[in-house]
Amino acid sequence: MRDDWLRADRLPHIYCAGCGNGTIMNCVLEAVDQLGWNMDETVFVSGIGCSSRAPGYIRTDSLHTTHGRALAFATGVKMANPSLHVLVFTGDGDLSAIGGNHFIHACRRNIDLTVVCMNNYIYGMTGGQGSPTTPIGKTSTTTPYGAAEMPFDLAELAVAAGANYVARWTSYHVTELTKAVVAGIQTPGFSFIEVRCQCPTSYGRRNKYRQPGDFITYLRESAVLKDRWDRSSAGEELPSEKFLIGEFVRRSRPAMGVPDEA
Amino acid sequence: MRHEVRFSGFGGQGIILSAVILGRAAALYDNRYAVQTQVYGPEARGGASMSQVIIDDEPILFPKVKKPNLFVIMSQEGFEKYGKTASPDATMLIDSGLVHDRPECICIEIPATREAKTQLGRDIVANIIMLGSLVAATGVVSAQALEQAILASVPKGTEELNLKAMRLGFALAVPEA
Amino acid sequence: MQGNVACAEGALAAGCTFFAGYPITPSTEVAEHMAAKLPKRKGCFIQMEDEIASMAAIIGAAWTGVRAMTATSGPGFSLMMENIGYAVMSETPCVLINVQRGGPSTGQPTMAAQGDMMQVRFGSHGDFSIIALAPSTVQECFELTAKAFNLADQFRCPVFLMADEVIGHMRERITIPDSVQIVRPKPLQEGMLPFAPEDDLIPGFAAFGTGRKIPVTGLTHNEKGYPDSTNPARHESLVRRLVDKIETVRHSIADYEIVNEEAEYVFVCYGSPVRTVQEVVQRAKTPGTGYLHLRMIWPFPEQLLSRFPNVKAFIVPELNLGMISREVERHVCVPVISAGKIGGELHAPDELVAIVEQLRSGGCP
Numbered sequence: 177m178r179d180d181w182l183r184a185d186r187l188p189h190i191y192c193a194g195c196g197n198g199t200i201m202n203c204v205l206e207a208v209d210q211l212g213w214n215m216d217e218t219v220f221v222s223g224i225g226c227s228s229r230a231p232g233y234i235r236t237d238s239l240h241t242t243h244g245r246a247l248a249f250a251t252g253v254k255m256a257n258p259s260l261h262v263l264v265f266t267g268d269g270d271l272s273a274i275g276g277n278h279f280i281h282a283c284r285r286n287i288d289l290t291v292v293c294m295n296n297y298i299y300g301m302t303g304g305q306g307s308p309t310t311p312i313g314k315t316s317t318t319t320p321y322g323a324a325e326m327p328f329d330l331a332e333l334a335v336a337a338g339a340n341y342v343a344r345w346t347s348y349h350v351t352e353l354t355k356a357v358v359a360g361i362q363t364p365g366f367s368f369i370e371v372r373c374q375c376p377t378s379y380g381r382r383n384k385y386r387q388p389g390d391f392i393t394y395l396r397e398s399a400v401l402k403d404r405w406d407r408s409s410a411g412e413e414l415p416s417e418k419f420l421i422g423e424f425v426r427r428s429r430p431a432m433g434v435p436d437e438a
Numbered sequence: 439m440r441h442e443v444r445f446s447g448f449g450g451q452g453i454i455l456s457a458v459i460l461g462r463a464a465a466l467y468d469n470r471y472a473v474q475t476q477v478y479g480p481e482a483r484g485g486a487s488m489s490q491v492i493i494d495d496e497p498i499l500f501p502k503v504k505k506p507n508l509f510v511i512m513s514q515e516g517f518e519k520y521g522k523t524a525s526p527d528a529t530m531l532i533d534s535g536l537v538h539d540r541p542e543c544i545c546i547e548i549p550a551t552r553e554a555k556t557q558l559g560r561d562i563v564a565n566i567i568m569l570g571s572l573v574a575a576t577g578v579v580s581a582q583a584l585e586q587a588i589l590a591s592v593p594k595g596t597e598e599l600n601l602k603a604m605r606l607g608f609a610l611a612v613p614e615a
Numbered sequence: 616m617q618g619n620v621a622c623a624e625g626a627l628a629a630g631c632t633f634f635a636g637y638p639i640t641p642s643t644e645v646a647e648h649m650a651a652k653l654p655k656r657k658g659c660f661i662q663m664e665d666e667i668a669s670m671a672a673i674i675g676a677a678w679t680g681v682r683a684m685t686a687t688s689g690p691g692f693s694l695m696m697e698n699i700g701y702a703v704m705s706e707t708p709c710v711l712i713n714v715q716r717g718g719p720s721t722g723q724p725t726m727a728a729q730g731d732m733m734q735v736r737f738g739s740h741g742d743f744s745i746i747a748l749a750p751s752t753v754q755e756c757f758e759l760t761a762k763a764f765n766l767a768d769q770f771r772c773p774v775f776l777m778a779d780e781v782i783g784h785m786r787e788r789i790t791i792p793d794s795v796q797i798v799r800p801k802p803l804q805e806g807m808l809p810f811a812p813e814d815d816l817i818p819g820f821a822a823f824g825t826g827r828k829i830p831v832t833g834l835t836h837n838e839k840g841y842p843d844s845t846n847p848a849r850h851e852s853l854v855r856r857l858v859d860k861i862e863t864v865r866h867s868i869a870d871y872e873i874v875n876e877e878a879e880y881v882f883v884c885y886g887s888p889v890r891t892v893q894e895v896v897q898r899a900k901t902p903g904t905g906y907l908h909l910r911m912i913w914p915f916p917e918q919l920l921s922r923f924p925n926v927k928a929f930i931v932p933e934l935n936l937g938m939i940s941r942e943v944e945r946h947v948c949v950p951v952i953s954a955g956k957i958g959g960e961l962h963a964p965d966e967l968v969a970i971v972e973q974l975r976s977g978g979c980p
Binding site for chain 3: 458461465466471472473474475476477478479480498499500501502504
């Protein structure tokens, strides 16, 4: 049962009402449960931020590490003991700002990790500062006149850096997300699943999505299925307010830390 | 008896390896004490490279060379930087084709690089020629220990070439022998 | 054998099977030797993208129960500070070798220094304690590296081998024993919480994958490992324990050599300057001199300073502008002469003899 994976004595969690992180955690636990992972052979690793609190609620060995460094710690765990399942929770700031270098190198090494990035466009835990994924023009406490920097496309970054599996969904697409986590885990090498999700408290409040429902509507309406777009767009550029969802890559480049077939 | 030996040349000549071989000969095969240290800069090739070995019958406490009594100098820049100030009672072997100046101390001229090229076809072993000459001229370690240390230090497949270089060094230092 | 290689051999003898590192002069030979040897022993060598990641990787590896190590020098050591604090807080056993070079900043990559002696003790943020050793011979590079793993496991903290460029690149003959003593961490007993200390203030250890479901965090945490960061009493008891588990045993774990307790002029030394002091005291037999050679610098065993009843002055020759001399000064009533030297060269024996002579004639160096 999925609930067995939770530390009941740590609940309630710290996430705000309407936060997307709980949904994503649920999908991930559903996926590992479907795969029949043994809790005692599973390690969750995270850095710092809202997303990174997730492992603390899960009843396995876990490393809640320093800001941005989750992938480097996870690399150590997996390379020292490839028989462990290692899954990383991270966020947009943790992964792509302070942890950007570790991110591209973990993709390049193609270490057999599954990484779920909760991309809520903002630093939630510190109160709503702009991140490398805050869209142009959007408001945060450090971009009070609208973000002026181009945001990263995390999924494209992972593809370019060499990950074997890359997908992007949103917290609205729970079925697809769960399937993507399963597919990512089953693909040897580095699997990266970006999940665009709502942060009504810090991001929504300043950007007209104060109600979680409005935020989810925005995510659903901005998301364009990658397959469909690839078939129909004829090379046309995606409108800047939209983003692609779906599977970006699934391949079998040489990977590290893959357990020996016993 | 404490010997302080200083090697200098340009990066790529095997200056550090020379010191390692001499130290190894003393410490492992002559069963004496040896400490090898070096000075190096950021250059991997060129520049003035310097390494030193102390050889003693007693344990070596202070590990740095204070006043070298033996020098092996293989470049003009090395001479200017690390050889010029040699004390008058020191003995200096110089690669006579590469060092233009001559020291005020006892000087033994060995055309090592030229001989390495002409007789052995490989200038890379000039440092081994110099080592052979050093040992033949000064007896700082035994010839057997030097031979063993060379064999333990050089890449596989080059043993014969290096031993030839060593013997050539012996002959160049003591022509009548 | 070279000092850096001896460090690597000491680690291998101690059963180290995981090395993560980033190339940096003058420590690189440690990584190169591990890269050559570990794959042949079913170990893992991984070159990380920087020293931050190297430190992170060895902590991750250590939690799987293996012996893990990294090696670096000044600039890389600065980058490691963040995760050194994490290793302290999470009580992760690991070993770091710092082959010290001249700083600040990029400084003197190829020259010796001992300028990181305070950084190792206080460099990461917050209150904490660590264990730091310093080799003065190539033999000690081997022995102290092997010992560092035992101390790390026993006390569940990062342990540092504070070498310097002189020792790291020096070649001397060493004797490698057939085996070295290995002390692994005491196991986490059934029914014990993962961060509940035993009488020695140290919790038992269980590796990931052994069914204990340990939540590890850098946040202030309770004995279960759960974050509890706004409870002042919790923070105080945790951090005091992390300090006390090391500081309360500082005299029993001290590793040192004393020569001539009757001396009037006593050198306090560690690392490569020990060699100069030995030359002055033992070889030259400079009258009235003796020394305290510390192989373990931190925790600082100040009681050893009272072993010299006739001391008129302590002289601290070190390759910095006076770091451990300050520590000595805190604990004694006689004058402490800081004989700091920077630039990359060792003190010559004559320099130290001159200080003694000046003191003897009533002058103040």
